[in-house]
Amino acid sequence: MRLTGSEIIMECLLREGVHVMFGYPGGAILPTYDAMAKYDDRLHHVLVRHEQGASHMADGYARATGEVGVCIATSGPGATNLVTGLATAMMDSSPIVAITGQVPIPAIGSDAFQETDVTGVTLPITKHNYLVTDVDDLAYTMKEAFHIARTGRPGPVLVDVPKDVQNAVTEFIYPEGPIFLPGYDPPAAADTYQIDAALRLIDQAERPIILAGHGIIMSGAMQEVRELAERAQIPVALTLLGKGALPEDHPLVIGMMGMHGEASSNLAIQEADLLIALGMRFDDRVTGNLKTYAVNARKIHIDIDRSEINKNVRADVGIAGDLKTVLKQLLPKLERKSHPDWIHQIRDWLEDSSERDILNYETPGRLLTAQVINDIWRLTGGDAITVTDVGQHQMLEAQYYPHQRPSTLLTSGGLGTMGFGFPAAIGAKFGVPDEEIWAIVGDGGFQMTLCELATARQENVNVNIAIINNHFLGMVRQWQELFFEKRYQATPMVNPDFCKLADAYGIPNRRVTQRDEIEAAVAYARGIDGPTLIEFVVEKEEMVYPMVPAGADLHDMKRRPKPGES
Amino acid sequence: MTQQAIANKVTVVALVENEPGVLNRVASLFRRRAFNIDSLTVGRTHKPDVSRMTIRVDAGSEYARKIANNLQKLVNVIDVRVIDNEPHIERDLALIKVRSDDAHSRNTLTEICDRYPARIVDVGPHVAIIEMVGTEVFVEKFIDEVRPIGIVEMIRTGVVSMGRGTRIHDTSVTRRDLARAIVQASSARNGRKS
Numbered sequence: 001m002r003l004t005g006s007e008i009i010m011e012c013l014l015r016e017g018v019h020v021m022f023g024y025p026g027g028a029i030l031p032t033y034d035a036m037a038k039y040d041d042r043l044h045h046v047l048v049r050h051e052q053g054a055s056h057m058a059d060g061y062a063r064a065t066g067e068v069g070v071c072i073a074t075s076g077p078g079a080t081n082l083v084t085g086l087a088t089a090m091m092d093s094s095p096i097v098a099i100t101g102q103v104p105i106p107a108i109g110s111d112a113f114q115e116t117d118v119t120g121v122t123l124p125i126t127k128h129n130y131l132v133t134d135v136d137d138l139a140y141t142m143k144e145a146f147h148i149a150r151t152g153r154p155g156p157v158l159v160d161v162p163k164d165v166q167n168a169v170t171e172f173i174y175p176e177g178p179i180f181l182p183g184y185d186p187p188a189a190a191d192t193y194q195i196d197a198a199l200r201l202i203d204q205a206e207r208p209i210i211l212a213g214h215g216i217i218m219s220g221a222m223q224e225v226r227e228l229a230e231r232a233q234i235p236v237a238l239t240l241l242g243k244g245a246l247p248e249d250h251p252l253v254i255g256m257m258g259m260h261g262e263a264s265s266n267l268a269i270q271e272a273d274l275l276i277a278l279g280m281r282f283d284d285r286v287t288g289n290l291k292t293y294a295v296n297a298r299k300i301h302i303d304i305d306r307s308e309i310n311k312n313v314r315a316d317v318g319i320a321g322d323l324k325t326v327l328k329q330l331l332p333k334l335e336r337k338s339h340p341d342w343i344h345q346i347r348d349w350l351e352d353s354s355e356r357d358i359l360n361y362e363t364p365g366r367l368l369t370a371q372v373i374n375d376i377w378r379l380t381g382g383d384a385i386t387v388t389d390v391g392q393h394q395m396l397e398a399q400y401y402p403h404q405r406p407s408t409l410l411t412s413g414g415l416g417t418m419g420f421g422f423p424a425a426i427g428a429k430f431g432v433p434d435e436e437i438w439a440i441v442g443d444g445g446f447q448m449t450l451c452e453l454a455t456a457r458q459e460n461v462n463v464n465i466a467i468i469n470n471h472f473l474g475m476v477r478q479w480q481e482l483f484f485e486k487r488y489q490a491t492p493m494v495n496p497d498f499c500k501l502a503d504a505y506g507i508p509n510r511r512v513t514q515r516d517e518i519e520a521a522v523a524y525a526r527g528i529d530g531p532t533l534i535e536f537v538v539e540k541e542e543m544v545y546p547m548v549p550a551g552a553d554l555h556d557m558k559r560r561p562k563p564g565e566s
Numbered sequence: 567m568t569q570q571a572i573a574n575k576v577t578v579v580a581l582v583e584n585e586p587g588v589l590n591r592v593a594s595l596f597r598r599r600a601f602n603i604d605s606l607t608v609g610r611t612h613k614p615d616v617s618r619m620t621i622r623v624d625a626g627s628e629y630a631r632k633i634a635n636n637l638q639k640l641v642n643v644i645d646v647r648v649i650d651n652e653p654h655i656e657r658d659l660a661l662i663k664v665r666s667d668d669a670h671s672r673n674t675l676t677e678i679c680d681r682y683p684a685r686i687v688d689v690g691p692h693v694a695i696i697e698m699v700g701t702e703v704f705v706e707k708f709i710d711e712v713r714p715i716g717i718v719e720m721i722r723t724g725v726v727s728m729g730r731g732t733r734i735h736d737t738s739v740t741r742r743d744l745a746r747a748i749v750q751a752s753s754a755r756n757g758r759k760s
Binding site: 119120123124127128131148181182183184305306307309310311 | 582583587590591594598628632635636638639640641642643644645737
């Protein structure tokens, strides 16, 4: 079968199981857009309003489904606009393939119109990238790109295709069978001696704790982690991206860890004598000051990325491997254990936390973010997929929307990308159309990518947008209040009328200013098959507690005073 | 540089695909992870698709292993090894241009070169070029001896290393071989079908 490069791209996408791609046309990618027409019935193209939206949508799709998300853009500015989304996906190990047009090969290096060295630009923020210079290389390059994106520690892969390669014609042979990349060999299983060493530490531990990360979800090791926790009676603290790895109402799950984690989790980590870190990478937002981090604990660290072991925290037993495979090796030899005193101690800390819970305060006449998020949780039965932006609302979502299933909280953890939430929610909806999706975003972040309201309207995407509007860049304001003597430099925001804005895009909307209006507004949004926007006008100067200041010791938390203490 | 400082150095050897941009990927990795390296040499091997990098690191072997783990993540890096305590041969080559405009300096130079694996490869009325090959320590020592005569220009290749005996660091297959094999197999299958 003789095909053009453009048609080969489409054929490869189909063979990789792609149904939808998010993109924006332009000169250097036009041949590929032209070829799309023939494949329209099998490959749906979503026209975004800015290429950053395309990369976030591909990312949201990937996080919701576990499959590779695809975005597509033209050369130069089209490709550079993808960059933030690629970096976001890289930091959170999200599998996406980005296809970019490039100027024709003879023009490369001549500063041609809309030419950018995009493989150079994206080199540090992709797992791998390609510049295809021969149409005969295109098919196996596409296959490799998908393979690299989805296997091992997943990540974004970019394929840059010059216009003349898209136009060139060749015999299309899709490389069947396994891929051979001699330099690419993600680790899988552990050695027996490593398993035995880990078991010995677990057996000796009196105050063990599991640190459950994103890798559990990516590896599909939820059941294995649960078995480990239950059989050895080990409490489980979650990272932000690990939320949903175990149901949050499980009695052994003690909540999120880190800068805005539960005090009980942070205290337990500092008091523990064994950390079992599963598919997480000891990010500085999780550890605080490394010098005082879990000093009494020995550490077992299991991660698929060999370079993560001993990067930030020294592991007594470091295992580079696929979590599910490694735990399957370990579980048959694991003895039953119990740690009643330890669990009792953690319960005491949890009790103290609930006394400080803002939801237990009398707050007449005020609307708080925690109330909004907790009400959305209650009214959706806790079963919606929430996609957040970055900042106070993100941390409060993590605290007040318990997740029972994996891949139901989609959020930019590593890069902390404002503007991620709304487009990622659109992408997620294409991946899991039967799920209820809420984009919970701040007034700041939403305005970074709100142009995608037009995309949501054009495609009639059933996403509910909850704007938490405090007229501030709230998290920055919180830091200014705590560390810069309330000098609110460049954080107050004069916002548009979000409801009128939604009207302009033809999107049904409501504004909520009182707590007793939340229920009706949420019901309204859930009743409409298409995009809706609810603006929640909340308290201007809220604080997210607990808070471990950046670089402080993990146990050195700023806590919300108990009622009456103020 | 003291011999102690050199003894502290560790060598990382990487087999990489001989493709455009691979050196850029490696250099970019070192920069973004803030790895401090002492020298980096790249050269071809007996296989046209494979190049070999020797990276000298001015830090302990734990640091070298960190670098190796990160290098291994690059798709174009086929294999990485840290040469730490294992017996190995290492060579550094220096071209040194020195003043030789009087009989005394010329005699001193000849005398020093006799005691080292060094050769005078070019002599002019004012300067001479010496080629010195040896271990890094030995080259350093040689340079220290020549320095008083007056070095006017110098270039070093950086260290290359190879394990002794049957410790063979090689790759049996390369990606291009495999890609070709896959395409041929696919064509053969397609051919049978039609």
